[in-house]
Amino acid sequence: MREPSSSVPNAYWxxxxxxxxxxAIQCFDICNKVITAVDNSFGLATRETQYGEGVEEALDGNQxxxxxxxxxxxxxxxxxxxxxxxxxxxxxxxxMFEPLGSSQNRENTFQAFHSLNRPVSSSELTLxxxxxxxxxxxxxxxxxxxxxxPYVYGRRANIDIIDLDQTLAMFRxxxxxxxxxxxxxxxVLWVGTEVDMVKRAAKKASDRVGVHSxxxxxxxxxxxxxxxxxxxxxxxxxxxxLPDAAVFLNPRMxxxxxxxxxxxMVPTIGIIDSDTDPRIVxxxxxxxxxxxxxxxxxSGVLSVxxxxxxxxxxxxxxxEKAQKARRVKEWEQRxxxxxxxxxxx
Amino acid sequence: xxxxxxxxxxxxxxxxxxxSRHYATGSTFIPPQAVEQGIEREGGRGDVAGGGARWPxxxxxxxxxxxxxxxxxxxxYRTLYELESLERQAKRELEQSxxxxxxxxxxxxxxxxxWMSQAAFKSEAGLSMGMxxxxxxxxxxxxxxxxxxxxxxxxxxxxxxxxxxxxxxYGEPDGGQKAMRTGQxxxxxxxYGRSYAHGARKTSSARVWMIATDPSLPTAxxxxxxxxxxxxxxxxxxxxxxxxAPPKLLTSTILVNSMPLATYFNLYDxxxxxxxxxxxxxxGAFNVFAIARGGGTxxxxxxVAVALGRAIMSHAPEMKGVLSQAGLLHRDPRMVERKKPxxxxxxxxxxxxxx
Numbered sequence: 001m002r003e004p005s006s007s008v009p010n011a012y013w014x015x016x017x018x019x020x021x022x023x024a025i026q027c028f029d030i031c032n033k034v035i036t037a038v039d040n041s042f043g044l045a046t047r048e049t050q051y052g053e054g055v056e057e058a059l060d061g062n063q064x065x066x067x068x069x070x071x072x073x074x075x076x077x078x079x080x081x082x083x084x085x086x087x088x089x090x091x092x093x094x095x096m097f098e099p100l101g102s103s104q105n106r107e108n109t110f111q112a113f114h115s116l117n118r119p120v121s122s123s124e125l126t127l128x129x130x131x132x133x134x135x136x137x138x139x140x141x142x143x144x145x146x147x148x149x150p151y152v153y154g155r156r157a158n159i160d161i162i163d164l165d166q167t168l169a170m171f172r173x174x175x176x177x178x179x180x181x182x183x184x185x186x187x188v189l190w191v192g193t194e195v196d197m198v199k200r201a202a203k204k205a206s207d208r209v210g211v212h213s214x215x216x217x218x219x220x221x222x223x224x225x226x227x228x229x230x231x232x233x234x235x236x237x238x239x240x241x242l243p244d245a246a247v248f249l250n251p252r253m254x255x256x257x258x259x260x261x262x263x264x265m266v267p268t269i270g271i272i273d274s275d276t277d278p279r280i281v282x283x284x285x286x287x288x289x290x291x292x293x294x295x296x297x298x299s300g301v302l303s304v305x306x307x308x309x310x311x312x313x314x315x316x317x318x319x320e321k322a323q324k325a326r327r328v329k330e331w332e333q334r335x336x337x338x339x340x341x342x343x344x345x
Numbered sequence: 346x347x348x349x350x351x352x353x354x355x356x357x358x359x360x361x362x363x364x365s366r367h368y369a370t371g372s373t374f375i376p377p378q379a380v381e382q383g384i385e386r387e388g389g390r391g392d393v394a395g396g397g398a399r400w401p402x403x404x405x406x407x408x409x410x411x412x413x414x415x416x417x418x419x420x421x422y423r424t425l426y427e428l429e430s431l432e433r434q435a436k437r438e439l440e441q442s443x444x445x446x447x448x449x450x451x452x453x454x455x456x457x458x459x460w461m462s463q464a465a466f467k468s469e470a471g472l473s474m475g476m477x478x479x480x481x482x483x484x485x486x487x488x489x490x491x492x493x494x495x496x497x498x499x500x501x502x503x504x505x506x507x508x509x510x511x512x513x514x515y516g517e518p519d520g521g522q523k524a525m526r527t528g529q530x531x532x533x534x535x536x537y538g539r540s541y542a543h544g545a546r547k548t549s550s551a552r553v554w555m556i557a558t559d560p561s562l563p564t565a566x567x568x569x570x571x572x573x574x575x576x577x578x579x580x581x582x583x584x585x586x587x588x589x590a591p592p593k594l595l596t597s598t599i600l601v602n603s604m605p606l607a608t609y610f611n612l613y614d615x616x617x618x619x620x621x622x623x624x625x626x627x628x629g630a631f632n633v634f635a636i637a638r639g640g641g642t643x644x645x646x647x648x649v650a651v652a653l654g655r656a657i658m659s660h661a662p663e664m665k666g667v668l669s670q671a672g673l674l675h676r677d678p679r680m681v682e683r684k685k686p687x688x689x690x691x692x693x694x695x696x697x698x699x700x
Binding site: 076077079080083084087088091187189203206207212213214215216217218219221224228231232236240241243 | 404405406407408409412413414415416417419426442443444447448450451498499
């Protein structure tokens with residue numbers, strides 16, 4: 001393992017702080033030229049009035065340190081250092097100019113990962129949001145399933161278009177079910193298999209709920225509901241280990257798992273596309289199961305609903321605990337008073 | 346026939362559905378809670394076989410502690426996700442420090458440790474894993490090693506230390522001698538300077554060992570020779586001599602299945618095998634011993650050619666551009682297509698008869 005070359009002078013190669021920017025004055029020196037150019041172009045006052053005197057001192061002090069005739073022994077380290085310098089310079093420039101331009105920036109513009117990381121509450125979910133995510137785009141007409149017909153709005157461009165009015169209503173029903181379930185202390189199992197984006201969405205949803213939440217991302221172990229002691233171990237025998245609900249993000253690929261859920265009487269929620277029979281799950285959400293944005297949107301909002309229920313459950317438990325503690329304390333006080341009372345009289 | 350009619354009718358319904366909606370059912374179908382036959386299973390719900398709606402008062406619920414309980418691989422997934430989150434955290438910190446992407450020269454210095462074997466994982470970590478599960482875990486460990494190497498070379502010791510403490514359990518962090526695998530993997534030369542490579546075409550496969558005819562030439566061990574200084578490279582023609590001596594004529598022996606090349610293969614196949622050596626100008630530089638099995642002559646010839654190209658890469662990695670442009674590193678994936686029923690061959694159809 002090669003150590004960073006000791007022949008490189010320490011002043012040239014500065015360690016980078018954990019917060020990601022050079023605290024070294026080199027940054028100011030690099031940007032100095034840009035700031036001067038900006039000042040000159042805008043006809044602004046000197047640097048002192050804008051940035052204070054500390055900068056002047058620092059810049060003056062830096063003149064000696066900057067090596068002008070540096071010959072790096074190690075080509076790749078120097079090349080890397082220059083790359084890093086360039087990147088930092090560009091970041092500084094961006095940070096400097098961002099507040100001067102348009103008010104639209106990366107933070108308030110939609111990015112692809114927002115559907116996964118920034119879900120909304122089910123009461124805030126709108127039809128246009130579903131449509132923007134492509135939830136209305138069903139499967140090709142050749143794969144159209146007759147039992148899905150009630151949820152089809154029409155057909156366009158050789159695909160079935162899903163009726164989002166119904167989707168929204170059925171989605172809210174499923175979300176309310178999850179919320180009520182977790183309010184009562186119920187457990188939820190998130191299942192997303194075979195497809196990367198579905199696996200990610202399932203894990204993210206489970207992590208978001210946090211408490212009383214499980215997930216399966218890779219493989220459904222057959223018999224996990226009916227024969228768990230053989231798969232996991234004897235510790236499972238104590239009590240009922242089944243989840244109170246199972247959410248399937250791609251039920252079409254998990255028919256065996258759904259069969260097990262049905263046999264074990266675990267209610268299921270599933271995203272049903274137009275090529276799938278909606279009767280295979282308990283609470284069907286007719287929507288596109290092939291688009292990452294649609295799946296992430298639906299799983300995100302469902303997880304938010306479950307999380308709300310969990311928060312409520314925790315609040316109720318905390319309240320009950322506090323009440324119980326108060327009652328115990330009052331009883332103890334009464335006991336103490338009774339003991340102390342008679343001798344005083 | 347009936348299903349086609351049904352599909353046609355549903356298609357007509359769909360076309361009209363935007364005008365007046367036909368609902369097959371008034372509300373969402375909810376399966377009945379009652380189950381006719383009681384399902385015998387452990388877990389406590391077996392005693393409510395008939396109804397299912399009743400809940401026993403003394404119902405004891407076992408809430409698993411781990412979110413990966415229902416995968417039946419709790420320990421493995423816990424380990425995997427912990428390591429993945431560490432890896433992502435390290436990557437994020439490196440990105441925030443503007444260190445990524447690091448140049449190739451920096452990444453090439455990072456050595457790949459020897460990770461624990463499957464048996465060791467089971468005995469020491471208590472993780473019994475299949476091959477695909479192990480591959481996934483090793484991929485995460487490899488990536489963490491790369492971030493650790495980058496952090497070390499940048500001087501970010503706190504990241505390197507965090508990653509080292511996590512990786513130490515799974516293998517010697519600094520014990521590796523091999524470079525990290527990037528892209529196609531070429532074997533390194535053994536103690537005698539021989540390279541080994543494998544090639545295949547259709548059902549033929551070939552194993553090839555190559556050794557330099559003249560060990561003093563740069564092509565034998567290119568990594569030991571510094572192209573910039575050029576002091577150690579011995580030229581074929583000695584520039585200091587007064588009279589120009591004739592260049593050394595190198596001849597190499599190529600044996601396939603212990604037979605000379607000319608005996609085993611015909612002219613056309615011979616030329617295919619020699620092509621990688623011709624294009625790189627290394628015709629007399631190596632002695633080749635090949636074992637070819639399976640298939641026919643032409644398939645074996647192609648297999649040997651691919652293996653030769655890979656063996657040349659082990660000796661002289663700078664030939665990558667030449668060889669890959671000529672397609673000599675590419676294993677032809679075409680295989681014999683299967684015969685289909687109702688046809689005499691894969692594509693050939695029976696003669697059409699009017700009646």
